[in-house]
Amino acid sequence: MIFTDxxxxxxxLGEATLIKLFTQWLDTVxxxxxxxMGDDCAVIEKSPERLLLTTDTITYRKHFDDSVSAYxxxxxLIKRNVSDIAAMGGIPKQALLTLLCGPNTSIxxxxxFFDGIRETxxxxxxxxxxxxxxxxxxxxxxxxxxLTGDAPQGxxxxxxxxxxxxxxxxxxxxxxxxxxxxxxxxRLPEGQWLASQDAVTAMMDLTDGxxxxxxxxxxxxxxxxxxxxxxxIDSAAxxxxxxxxxxxxxxxxxxxxxxxxxxxVEASGLDALLKNWxxxxxxxxxxxxxxxxxGPNSALYLDATxxxxxxxxxxxxxxxxx
Amino acid sequence: MIFTDxxxxxxxLGEATLIKLFTQWLDTVxxxxxxxMGDDCAVIEKSPERLLLTTDTITYRKHFDDSVSAYxxxxxLIKRNVSDIAAMGGIPKQALLTLLCGPNTSIxxxxxFFDGIRETxxxxxxxxxxxxxxxxxxxxxxxxxxLTGDAPQGxxxxxxxxxxxxxxxxxxxxxxxxxxxxxxxxRLPEGQWLASQDAVTAMMDLTDGxxxxxxxxxxxxxxxxxxxxxxxIDSAAxxxxxxxxxxxxxxxxxxxxxxxxxxxVEASGLDALLKNWxxxxxxxxxxxxxxxxxGPNSALYLDATxxxxxxxxxxxxxxxxx
Numbered sequence: 001m002i003f004t005d006x007x008x009x010x011x012x013l014g015e016a017t018l019i020k021l022f023t024q025w026l027d028t029v030x031x032x033x034x035x036x037m038g039d040d041c042a043v044i045e046k047s048p049e050r051l052l053l054t055t056d057t058i059t060y061r062k063h064f065d066d067s068v069s070a071y072x073x074x075x076x077l078i079k080r081n082v083s084d085i086a087a088m089g090g091i092p093k094q095a096l097l098t099l100l101c102g103p104n105t106s107i108x109x110x111x112x113f114f115d116g117i118r119e120t121x122x123x124x125x126x127x128x129x130x131x132x133x134x135x136x137x138x139x140x141x142x143x144x145x146x147l148t149g150d151a152p153q154g155x156x157x158x159x160x161x162x163x164x165x166x167x168x169x170x171x172x173x174x175x176x177x178x179x180x181x182x183x184x185x186x187r188l189p190e191g192q193w194l195a196s197q198d199a200v201t202a203m204m205d206l207t208d209g210x211x212x213x214x215x216x217x218x219x220x221x222x223x224x225x226x227x228x229x230x231x232x233i234d235s236a237a238x239x240x241x242x243x244x245x246x247x248x249x250x251x252x253x254x255x256x257x258x259x260x261x262x263x264x265v266e267a268s269g270l271d272a273l274l275k276n277w278x279x280x281x282x283x284x285x286x287x288x289x290x291x292x293x294x295g296p297n298s299a300l301y302l303d304a305t306x307x308x309x310x311x312x313x314x315x316x317x318x319x320x321x322x
Numbered sequence: 323m324i325f326t327d328x329x330x331x332x333x334x335l336g337e338a339t340l341i342k343l344f345t346q347w348l349d350t351v352x353x354x355x356x357x358x359m360g361d362d363c364a365v366i367e368k369s370p371e372r373l374l375l376t377t378d379t380i381t382y383r384k385h386f387d388d389s390v391s392a393y394x395x396x397x398x399l400i401k402r403n404v405s406d407i408a409a410m411g412g413i414p415k416q417a418l419l420t421l422l423c424g425p426n427t428s429i430x431x432x433x434x435f436f437d438g439i440r441e442t443x444x445x446x447x448x449x450x451x452x453x454x455x456x457x458x459x460x461x462x463x464x465x466x467x468x469l470t471g472d473a474p475q476g477x478x479x480x481x482x483x484x485x486x487x488x489x490x491x492x493x494x495x496x497x498x499x500x501x502x503x504x505x506x507x508x509r510l511p512e513g514q515w516l517a518s519q520d521a522v523t524a525m526m527d528l529t530d531g532x533x534x535x536x537x538x539x540x541x542x543x544x545x546x547x548x549x550x551x552x553x554x555i556d557s558a559a560x561x562x563x564x565x566x567x568x569x570x571x572x573x574x575x576x577x578x579x580x581x582x583x584x585x586x587v588e589a590s591g592l593d594a595l596l597k598n599w600x601x602x603x604x605x606x607x608x609x610x611x612x613x614x615x616x617g618p619n620s621a622l623y624l625d626a627t628x629x630x631x632x633x634x635x636x637x638x639x640x641x642x643x644x
Contacts (some may be wrong), residue, residue, distance in 0.1 A: 039480050040409035040526055041374040041471065051373070052363040055418045055468060057456045087362035096377045098466045100422065132466065134379045140459060144420045146377060146468040149363065158361050204362055 002060060002070070003139050004106040013107065018133060021107075025114035029121040029128050042129035044094055044148070052149035054084040060141040064182075070109045072182045074116025074143075080207075081147040082124050083186040083259045087205035089156050089195020090149035092124050092188070097131035098144040105141055113143075124188065154195035156203035158216050161264035163294040165201050167217070167224055169287050171260040173210055174252035175236025181257035191261055193280055199269025206260045211253035211312040215300055217264055218292060225304040226290035253312035264292065324382060324392070325461050326428040335429070340455060343429075347436035351443040351450050364451035366416055366470070374471035376406040382463040386504075392431045394504045396438025396465075402529075403469040404446050405508040405581045409527035411478050411517020412471035414446050414510070419453035420466040427463055435465075446510065476517035478525035480538050483586035485616040487523050489539070489546055491609050493582040495532055496574035497558025503579035513583055515602050521591025528582045533575035533634040537622055539586055540614060547626040548612035556580075575634035586614065 013021070023030050023037060030037055058064060058077040078095070085092045097117070101110075121128055126147065136142070170187055187205070194200045202217050210231075214224055228249060237251035244251070265273050270288070277286050290304055299309030335343070345352050345359060352359055380386060380399040400417070407414045419439070423432075443450055448469065458464070492509055509527070516522045524539050532553075536546055550571060559573035566573070587595050592610070599608050612626055621631030 040406040041376040041412065041477070043410070043473065043477055043479075044373040044375060051366040051470075053366060053416065053418055053452060053468075053470070054363040055420055055452065055454050057420055057422065057454055059422065059456050059458065061459075062457055084362040088365070090363065094375065096375055096468055098377055098379055098420070100379065100381065100464050100466075130375060130377065132377050132379050134381050134464065135384055136381065136458075136464065137383075137462060140462060142422050142456065142458065142464070144422075144454065144466050146375075146418055148373075148375070151365065155363070155365055157365075 001066060002106060002109045002141055003102060003104045012103070015133060022114060025111060026118050026128055029118045029126070031127050031129065037130050042094065042096070044129070050151045050155070052085055052088055052090045052151050052155065053146065054081055054149070055144060055146040056080040056084065057142055057144040068182060070112035071116035074113040075120040076182050077143055077145050078117055078120040078124070078126065079184065079186050079259070081145050082188060083205045083207070085147060085149040086186045086188045086191035087203055087261060088149070088151060089154040089191045089203065090151040091192065092126050092147055092149050094129045094148045095121065095126050096146040097128055099131070099133045100136050100140070100142045102136050102138040102140045104138050151195075156195050156200055156263070158202055158204045161202035161217050161219060161292055162266070163219060163222050163292050164267050165264040165292045166267060166270050166288050167214070167226070167262070167264055167290045167292065169206070169210070169232065169260055169262050169289055171258065171285055172232040172234035173206070173237065173258050173260065174234045174248065174255045175238070175240045176255050176257040178236040178239060180234070180236060181259075184259040186259060187261045187284075190281055190284060194261065194263055197269070197273055199266045199273050201264045201266055203261060203263035206258040206262050207256060209254045209256040209258070210262065211314055212256075213262060215313065217262065218300065222292050222294050223300055223302055224290050225293045225302045226310065227304045230287055230289050232285060232287045250312055254314060323388060324428060324431045324463055325424060325426045334425070337455060344436060347433060348440050348450055351440045351448070353449050353451065359452050364416065364418070366451070372473045372477070374407055374410055374412045374473050374477065375468065376403055376471070377466060377468040378402040378406065379464055379466040390504060392434035393438035396435040397442040398504055399465055399467050400439055400442040400446065400448065401506065401508050401581070403467050404448075404510060405527045405529070407469060407471040408508045408510045408513035409525055409583060410471070410473060411476040411513045411525065412473040413514065414448050414469055414471050416451045416470045417443065417448050418468040419450055421453070421455045422458045422462070422464045424458050424460040424462045426460045473517075478517050478522055478585070480524055480526045483524035483539050483541060483614055484588070485541060485544050485614050486589050487586040487614045488589060488592050488610050489536070489548070489584070489586055489612045489614065491528070491532070491554065491582055491584050491611055493580065493607055494554040494556035495528070495559065495580050495582065496556045496570065496577050497560070497562045498577050498579040500558040500561060502556070502558060503581075506581040508581060509583045509606075512603055512606060516583065516585055519591070519595060521588045521595050523586045523588055525583060525585035528580040528584050529578060531576045531578040531580070532584065533636055534578075535584060537635065539584065540622065544614050544616050545622055545624055546612050547615045547624045548632060549626045552609055552611050554607060554609045572634055576636060
């Protein structure tokens with residue numbers, strides 16, 4: 001359990017002891033001073049020509065609950081941010097961690113949370129170089145991570161797609177709440193590879209659901225003509241559908257937290273890209289789901305077969321209190 | 323008031339509307355896409371050879387309460403981080419803002435909070451290039467800022483002082499809670515100037531109080547011989563003393579949040595540095611308060627006149643619940 005009334009709670013140890021523990025728990029993920037913690041700022045030598053910066057949080061009862069292990073919560077905090085770096089085609093580098101926790105946060109829970117952070121940082125070769133800790137009211141916990149990245153090529157942006165570009169997506173969509181939103185692997189090598197392809201015109205990661213996120217890739221006064229039968233629906237979305245009574249494709253559009261890559265490709269480069277993808281990532285599914293079309297449409301999404309407007313333009317609203 | 327039960331509360335507006343408002347409120351402090359908000363990561367072109375990274379939070383009822391204006395709270399969040407960049411002799415550059423707020427956070431309060439952020443970013447030429455927003459339980463509010471900095475010279479670190487180096491401090495210490503901890507100006511030009519001086523061997527900013535922070539500058543098995551009569555005691559520390567019954571010098575050592583620079587200077591370079599300081603910063607007080615001495619002392623701080631051990635080795639404990 002994250003909070004405790006009787007056993008060791010974290011904040012009673014004091015800031016200095018806590019930071020010492022964090023340093024031990026992080027092991028080699030916390031580089032030796034002055035590259036790591038211990039000064040007013042972290043110092044990064046030979047930073048790249050082009051720097052990526054992103055930040056994301058994980059909050060108790062908003063992003064995870066008692067059914068999720070502390071290890072998985074820590075791992076997810078890192079992976080959410082890595083997915084943002086992947087979406088630009090970058091290479092994750094240094095991280096800063098801010099912990100905001102109630103005085104009754106369990107030290108055992110916190111250790112397991114750091115285990116998830118350490119192992120995931122090791123996997124993606126991230127160094128945790130600093131951070132901050134502050135107290136909240138009892139039974140509150142939130143952690144924010146800032147992650148830097150190199151972008152030796154690209155980066156691929158969101159708002160650079162053109163009319164006639166094809167719309168593609170990695171993996172399968174929907175039903176993330178049945179486990180995928182903790183168990184996913186950010187599409188880091190795929191993102192780096194796509195960033196090196198001239199034919200790729202725009203890219204982002206799917207966090208709020210295809211329905212909400214695809215709007216970000218559409219140029220002004222353009223729409224997406226989607227071939228519904230090509231949208232890769234996760235089996236978890238089928239399971240969700242049986243529970244909710246909504247069609248599985250609605251879950252694929254609206255559930256959010258897919259952490260797949262959504263990107264656009266110039267029509268002239270599509271065949272070569274699909275062929276090269278097969279060689280580079282034989283195990284990662286890729287789907288062409290539609291094309292950007294122009295025209296004074298009131299609808300953002302059209303059925304490519306019938307020309308009818310599609311619903312599902314809304315995604316997951318992170319700030320809703322439900 | 324920060325929280326509201328009846329008027330407009332922030333989170334009911336939804337994430338997209340809130341981000342639109344933040345962008346308006348930040349005005350030119352939020353650079354035009356893709357350099358600012360709106361993609362998976364912020365992209366920073368031509369980042370420096372050496373990058374500084376720091377992060378600090380401001381939390382309701384921990385760092386500020388209802389007696390503090392929203393504007394001052396927003397300004398302080400920026401200034402706390404600028405002080406860390408100043409302590410390395412750097413130049414502040416880009417910032418990421420993470421907001422964690424209860425659903426009943428007042429939108430009027432939030433606007434004034436952003437006014438403080440915007441004006442302070444403009445003053446220090448900081449660009450706010452991204453961030454995140456997440457909900458907490460009602461009546462909870464915390465904001466975390468990550469700030470980058472260039473360090474064209476230096477940076478000056480904490481753990482590089484030597485025995486016989488003199489110990490100096492800017493400004494006056496103690497009594498910060500009487501207003502200074504919101505009204506301070508980070509010692510940015512002073513920090514940059516000190517970073518350019520070869521005679522300066524180590525530097526940090528005073529956040530937890532001289533008593534706790536000076537320990538960070540001491541080499542192993544060394545102590546600080548302090549001339550108590552030279553310690554610059556703020557008039558606010560005298561006022562605090564009258565209230566607390568403790569001597570004013572105890573407040574100068576232990577109150578914390580002075581945001582002054584504490585640094586060490588090689589003995590051979592002291593006279594020239596003091597002379598050059600007078601020219602560079604005629605209005606900023608500088609005090610030589612002691613010297614680093616070696617010897618197997620059990621005490622960290624010694625009275626330079628009597629050789630006796632000094633108390634006041636503890637500072638402000640940020641995580642205490644009192």
